[in-house]
Amino acid sequence: MANAHLHHEPQGPDLPAAAQAALEKAGEQWTAMRASVFRSLAQFEKPASAYDIADAVSKSEGRRVAANSVYRILDLFVGANLARRVESANAYVANTHPGCLHDCIFLVCDSCGQTTHLDDDRITRGVRHAAEAAGFAPVRPVIEVRGKCADCD
Structure with a gap:
């Protein structure tokens, strides 16, 4: 990615x-x-x-x-x-990389509950910048996308 x-x-x-x-x-x-x-x-x-x-x-x-x-x-x-x-x-x-601090994104399957962890600094940086532009100091953004995984689709 x-x-x-x-x-x-x-x-x-x-x-x-x-x-x-x-x-x-x-x-x-x-x-x-x-x-x-x-x-x-x-x-x-x-x-x-x-x-x-x-x-x-x-x-x-x-x-x-x-x-x-x-x-x-x-x-x-x-x-x-x-x-x-x-x-x-x-x-x-x-956290499979506890020595590395960053924001992450979760993809959560509504059918089976499987959760996939993604790291995409471009997206999470954009969320932080948007929050700051709105006068908000983000501490720990939580990004979760609900839907269906490939196995359940």
Whole structure:
């Protein structure tokens, strides 16, 4: 894609390590619970709710984990760029490039829920400029396009 944001996307065991490095660089600790929440989030193929993640962590840890605890960790992850919130679904996806801060675009399928993450700096820069021209100071633009994915079309 022209004007796409290019970066390395760690995969497998490299992704939690990249997330840990980014969180520690932000001055936060990488605790066992935060590691479990991130690993669980990264395993979902679609955006996951805090309840989905709490269930997954509960099963892997063999003890009940409250969704409220997961919400707090997810808020931290979003603030530290380790996760992105899909606003319209009230769900989260792991950021596959946590060391790279930029705005992103989500394509959300209304049929199957699959969410595709796009990076296009030209578009997101245009949104920021339009907001600034209107006298608004954008902090975190959220761009979501709802429709049908190629598999459901």
